[in-house]
Amino acid sequence: METLFTGLITSKLRIKILMRLFLNTERHAYLRELAEEFDSSPSQIKSELDQMREADLLTSRKNGRQVLFSANTKHPVFNELHSMVKKALGMDRILDSIIMRLGNLQKAILVDDYAKGKDSGIIDLVLIGDIDKQNLLDLTIKTERYIKRKIRTLVLTPEEYEKLNNQWLNRPFLILWECERASSTPAVS
Structure with missing residues (x-):
């Protein structure tokens, strides 16, 4: 997947997660849902989600036993990332x-x-x-x-x-x- 992010972000999985969560910020995703969608192991997805959450790009909340992830719309670069995803x-x-x-x-x-x-x-x-x-x-x-x-x-x-x-x-x-x-x-x- 060649996008605007290729070269800027080296992890293809992180690019997919950005595209998934930053286009429509009303949407959210579970770890296993992303693993299935991207045909990746849950541990790979968890690693990427943890890094993005650590950078405050994502927010998370518990929903029963599962954790929901979504774009952090309050992050200082949210508007730029959202715009880049739409352009990509x-x-x-x-x-x-x-x-x-x-x-x-x-x-x-x-x-x-x-x-x-x-x-x-x-x-x-x-x-x-x-x-x-x-x-x-x-x-x-x-x-x-x-x-x-x-x-x-x-x-x-x-x-x-x-x-x-x-x-x-x-x-x-x-x-x-x-x-x-x-x-x-x-x-x-």
């Missing part, structure tokens, strides 16, 4: 392309793997508004080449989104962008 995954390019050229976009939502911070190679986006679908296809193809990941889009009108709003409650999501005038549309929580 190409989110900045996707947003710039989509917002500027698609017509009347009201909301852009990242769902599933990438919303969890998992770099699966397929980015799922839900776009709400009056979208120029031909322009979207063209932008998607160009952006995929640039970020070396596939992009799947679901375009909904505000009315369709409102009807399906409850569907998003059980899926990981991250609101990437929302038009200020779209605030009358119910937000996914």
Whole structure:
């Protein structure tokens, strides 16, 4: 996985953990969950998590017998790391392309793997508004080449989104962008 962090951070496992926990800071992870996801031993994951927690990059809390880890949003370099993760995954390019050229976009939502911070190679986006679908296809193809990941889009009108709003409650999501005038549309929580 060649990213913005390669060379800066020598541990590939640490890069994966950063990507996983710093993209969507609402998400958290258990040690065994990360070990399974990254196909690594729990001891390797624990070592990385301990080092990152020691550096105060991660917070942890007990949940029964398990420990939940998440990004420390109060760390002095949190904003920079969060921004770097978004750039490494190409989110900045996707947003710039989509917002500027698609017509009347009201909301852009990242769902599933990438919303969890998992770099699966397929980015799922839900776009709400009056979208120029031909322009979207063209932008998607160009952006995929640039970020070396596939992009799947679901375009909904505000009315369709409102009807399906409850569907998003059980899926990981991250609101990437929302038009200020779209605030009358119910937000996914």
